[in-house]
Amino acid sequence: DVKVTQSSRYLVKRTGEKVFLECVQDMDHENMFWYRQDPGLGLRLIYFSYDVKMKEKGDIPEGYSVSREKKERFSLILESASTNQTSMYLCASTRQGARYSPLHFGNGTRLTVT
Amino acid sequence: AQKITQTQPGMFVQEKEAVTLDCTYDTSDPSYGLFWYKQPSSGEMIFLIYQGSYDQQNATEGRYSLNFQKARKSANLVISASQLGDSAMYFCAMREGPPNNRKLIWGLGTSLAVNP
Numbered sequence: 001d002v003k004v005t006q007s008s009r010y011l012v013k014r015t016g017e018k019v020f021l022e023c024v025q026d027m028d029h030e031n032m033f034w035y036r037q038d039p040g041l042g043l044r045l046i047y048f049s050y051d052v053k054m055k056e057k058g059d060i061p062e063g064y065s066v067s068r069e070k071k072e073r074f075s076l077i078l079e080s081a082s083t084n085q086t087s088m089y090l091c092a093s094t095r096q097g098a099r100y101s102p103l104h105f106g107n108g109t110r111l112t113v114t
Numbered sequence: 115a116q117k118i119t120q121t122q123p124g125m126f127v128q129e130k131e132a133v134t135l136d137c138t139y140d141t142s143d144p145s146y147g148l149f150w151y152k153q154p155s156s157g158e159m160i161f162l163i164y165q166g167s168y169d170q171q172n173a174t175e176g177r178y179s180l181n182f183q184k185a186r187k188s189a190n191l192v193i194s195a196s197q198l199g200d201s202a203m204y205f206c207a208m209r210e211g212p213p214n215n216r217k218l219i220w221g222l223g224t225s226l227a228v229n230p
Contacts, residue, residue: 031216043205043220050216058217090159100147100213102161110157 003027006091006106013113019078021109023091030096032074033103034058034066037088049074050096081113117141118208118221125226127196134181135191135224137206146210148189149218150180153203162204165189196228 007022025032033048035058045058047066055066063085067075074093078085088110092103119138127133139148150162165173165180173180181190193200203225207218 033216040222042222043207045217048216088157090157092159094216096214096216100149100164100166100209102149102164103151103159103218104161105159108157 004091004093004104004106006089006109008109009107011109011111013078013081013111015082015113017078017081017113019081019111019113021076021078021089021091021111023074023076023093023106024072025074025093025104026072027093027095027104028071029093029104030071031094031101032068033092033094034064034074034076035090035092036060037090037108043090046076078111081111083113085111086113087111116221117210117219118206120204120206120221120224122224123222125224127193127200127226127228129198129228129230130195132192132194133196133226135193135204135206135226136188137190137221138186138188139206139208140187141208141210143210145212146208147213148180148182149207149209150178150189150191151205151207152200153205153223154199155202159205163191193226198228198230201226201228 004025034046035043049055049068065077091106094101146167148165152160179192203223206221
């Protein structure tokens with residue numbers, strides 16, 4: 001069974017702090033994603049990566065960066081946290097090349113920026 | 115314009131009855147895929163079922179089936195014999211273009227409550 005693990009379930013950070021959200025998957029998936037989920041706005045893609053050291057911007061990359069140094073790990077970085085980045089963050093992974101390949105999600109990290 | 119529309123913000127169903135959750139989509143690409151996910155209160159998104167635009171038959175996975183009406187651009191999820199554990203948010207999502215397109219377009223979800 002695919003497992004996507006997010007390092008923290010809940011995080012509370014102060015405005016201006018640099019925040020790291022970590023995600024690890026154990027199924028050798030090529031693609032990894034970071035979404036944020038807000039009530040009334042649904043899931044919005046922040047960044048995704050299709051290979052080690054490769055990344056592409058999603059729909060809302062401003063204020064975020066990512067790092068993928070190893071295939072199994074994809075980190076989301078909030079360079080200077082702001083209150084409008086308070087949200088649920090979901091990491092997902094998927095295999096490349098299948099007829100269809102559903103996203104496998106972690107349990108989410110609920111981040112509060114005060 | 116919304117590419118994925120889920121018109122029912124909230125639904126109630128009696129345990130053991132069937133329920134249909136609506137999803138309409140908008141795309142001009144002949145190749146696309148439609149996904150349904152479940153998100154219980156624990157937060158994890160769980161993949162339920164997939165329908166490809168070229169699939170001849172409606173997808174089924176256990177108690178889940180997809181009522182795919184291509185001409186109407188609808189892909190409604192049918193849950194048969196509802197269980198209390200089906201209470202959750204349900205999201206419809208679309209991949210436009212071929213399977214190697216990595217981005218999904220998401221609906222805003224439908225909250226389902228199963229009553230005992």
